[in-house]
Amino acid sequence: RKEVEQDPGPFNVPEGATVAFNCTYSNSASQSFFWYRQDCRKEPKLLMSVYSSGNEDGRFTAQLNRASQYISLLIRDSKLSDSATYLCVVNLLKTSYDKVIFGPGTSLSVIP
């Protein structure tokens, strides 16, 4: 089983739609969680961190369920500019460093 799994998609949604991505992780010792966004052939960039209590940044809401070991990202009122691949990122705290594990990504296309 992969350490971090995501539905690869693609998710094709119309403008204005709400779309949700899920991510599961296998190591219960995972400490911190992030969503990164990667545009086609570009570098990944941090979208938002994911906190235990859930957090919101404008149209984006991230949730964490430690008991079930999954993370979600909800995008409301989708824009064309939201088209990208969304990477789920999990951090394991080792004894002297953090190990960062990337999921394979979920592709989103927002259609006019």
Next chain:
Amino acid sequence: EAQVTQNPRYLITVTGKKLTVTCSQNMNHEYMSWYRQDPGLGLRQIYYSMNVEVTDKGDVPEGYKVSRKEKRNFPLILESPSPNQTSLYFCASSPGQGAGTGELFFGEGSRLTVL
């Protein structure tokens, strides 16, 4: 401007011809790392460095070498490239001792093709 700079951005080479991909960051970050990205496999860590003269293997280190003689630079060396090293490579840096404690800042990527 705060950034991570990789060179070259694109390279086509032949099997066995040694090459180096440079990475430089101007943010005084302690942590630097190299990743490769392949379709369906996501980003996989090759090597990372916690600080000057401190480097360690990631998940896929075979066929690669790194060095960290200065804080700002973290070159990736392919001593004898093979076709299975054809990939998109990203260098990243982060403040603090671990990438998970802070945001990872990525370079723009280096697309390498080995014939």
